[in-house]
Amino acid sequence: MRRAEVLPVIAWRTWFVGLVMGIGVCLSALTVQARDVHDTDGLALGAGIGMSVGGVGASASYHIQWPERRLSLRPHVGVGWFDASVPGHAAGIAGAFGRRHRVIVDVQLATFGVQQLVLYGEELEDKLIYGIGLAAGWEWLSRSGFFVRASIGPAFAFLPPLYQRAEAYSVNLNLIELGAKLW
């Protein structure tokens, strides 16, 4: 009768919004430039579905590259929606190896859910639940700057005390992120 649970990570009904946003960013990227941005430091904008974009949302990151070693570091932030009324946030740093196809390793602090306080059918309060996520995955970056990436890994959510520690372990999933590296 009076239970409060962490909501599911991503509301399925908002996936469509993320896909539309991602496609829009990609189309704009394809029309921006033709020069090779594989090896340059630069800003990238994206959109997608996953923890790194706060659920369904957008991201911004800055590539710092060492082309001779095919290494790069990419601090990133993301904002989005967990549900229609619940905002999500993420911030982290990813490392990558490769040029066109890249292996990525990511660590981030992100929104992992929302804790609702419901007593006797009355929703009294809610607050975001944050957590730390690790992820490994793949990124494809075209010469023009278009990118698509996905990653998965373990996560640890900072749950309220009522939850047992074992419940805090979950999955850090970045299902898909599309976008463009602008320069």
Next chain:
Amino acid sequence: MVTVVRMLGALGLLLPVAACTSPRCEPIQGCDVRKASCQREALRVAACLRGSPADTDVDVEIVSYDAFVEAAVREASQYEPTDQDLDVRRALVMFGLSPTRDAEADARRNLAWVGAFYDREVDRITILDRGGDHDRASQRGNTLLLVHEMVHALQGAEGLLTRAARSYEEAFTATALVEGEATLLEDRAHVESLGFPFDEVDYRRALEAFVARSRSAASRAEDAFAGIRSGLTYALGARQLYADYLEGGLAAVRERLEAGARANEALFGREPSPERIEQAIPIYDEATLVASYHFGGALVDTFLQRAPLGFAKNVTGHVVDDVFSVQRMPDGGVVAAWRIRFDPSISARDIVEWLDTETFERPVVVGQEGERELWFIQGSTWSSGVDPEGFMPAPEVDTGHGAELAHPLRCALRGRAAL
């Protein structure tokens, strides 16, 4: 030296403030209530939230819900009801407050909503295991339930569970207080263990919703008494104690608890009903009095809400006095009369007019006496010539209400004339 004096002065100012605020307690983590460590933790949290020492030693047992119910059904089946039991039950059935007696169904109904209970006689908490997988979500719920029962154990250690009540109404009040405290502290443990500061949460809104839902559930329950016991006692008690808590902290809660049945005034807006049961309703010619009760505002309200279209107002806090009298007629029939007096905020005329639009399934004789008093009379023997007006006080009787009660009673016979 001056500094020390100033510090002591500041401490002196702070102490009353500290006494009015509740202690900060480490929140509880969901655990397996079958484990001793979990039980100790629940006791620690309950004692801390209550501001009492956790020095009681409580046994906790977990038994199968099905086995427990079966045992209760067997025990209930073996009980031979007295003639008085049967007559009272018939009266309650006629008023639509209870279903026809069925020992097995009664036992099952009374346990249907129970998850755990504290037995003060053996100082033991029994948790009824309803099967299912003891997953973490259910463990969280059971942990909070155990905190609730540990509060009762601490109440028992202080002798708060053994106080006698003189009437159903007083028993209701006493139960509402102990269940109210346990509910309040369980909810506080719940709120804080989810990371929300209790004092910043709109708990009053939650309790108002709890009262409304419980009132509605009681009006729809097959047995009004079980319906009230399973929800309304908790809700009304918690609402009252939370109001006390906001006013004076744990000390005010403790004071209310120690007042026991004398807390009627807070719960129902008046002192406990005066002990004049025998005189309150005349005994009909040749009838014998079986039993009389003060049921109180909660049951009166539930009764009025059990009609197809419930009365528009909540009368719980507005019943000044009531007497429910069960009488056995010479032919073996049973007649019951319920005399209810309201405070000035409730008009008896409004209720009578509302009843004109209602259809009770049972024959109901309604008498209005002045603006504040109503009679409901139901009988199994109308057909044998009993005149319901025989239960009404004669107009010349001084009822203490002044001249307005000198009018003849207005009676209306509703429904069929016999059961």
